[in-house]
Amino acid sequence: MPTFEFHFDFGSPNAYIAHKLIPGIVERTGVACDYVPVLLGGVFKLTNNKSPMEQFQGIKNKNEYGQLEMQRFITKHGLTAYARNPHFPVNTVQIMRGAIWAKRQGCFEQYVDAVYRHMWEDGLKMDDAEVIKAALDRDGLDGAAMAAGIQEQSVKDELLANTTASAKRGTFGSPTFYVGDEIFFGKDRLAGVEEEIERQK
Secondary structure, eight states: OOOEEEEEOTTOHHHHHHHHHHHHHHHHHOOOOEEEEOOHHHHHHHHTOOOHHHHTTTOTTHHHHHHHHHHHHHHHTTOTTOOOOTTOSOOOHHHHHHHHHHHHHTOHHHHHHHHHHHHHTSOOOTTSHHHHHHHHHHTTSOHHHHHHHTTSHHHHHHHHHHHHHHHHHTOOSSSEEEETTEEEESGGGHHHHHHHHHHHO
């Protein structure tokens, strides 16, 4: 069976959309998806990339068109819970380290679902330590334990190693997907991801 990886950062609204659609791909193909936490800011530094907001600043109509296409995509897939985060852009270092911590604690799927919901449905300021703690506590996760856990050097090192390895492999933004050695970038490539999974099967 082929491998299917999702290299993600919570700070990307397009990665949130991908997260919501991945279960359908897994169900249809029978191939599990391995979520790989990376720090998007680190990826940008390693690849000399910038966010679309920065890249296209000053280009008349470009960002507006991007928002239009995003709304079309959201409508097409019925992602009615999505709401643009009023605090965007959010520094995701804490919550991405939290993803490493959650994997170690055996609560990764619950954590990822919760953080994506708080970021892109509830509009919380998920770079505020107290907001993060309270949000996780409400979800039955231990916010204080997470806050302590992400201070461990091994957690920081693992996120850095993931980020460096991902950029070396070909990642330059989020969401990025790998099916075996084949790379796909962006939510608009999910159909291609599914086709490649089936081809490799």
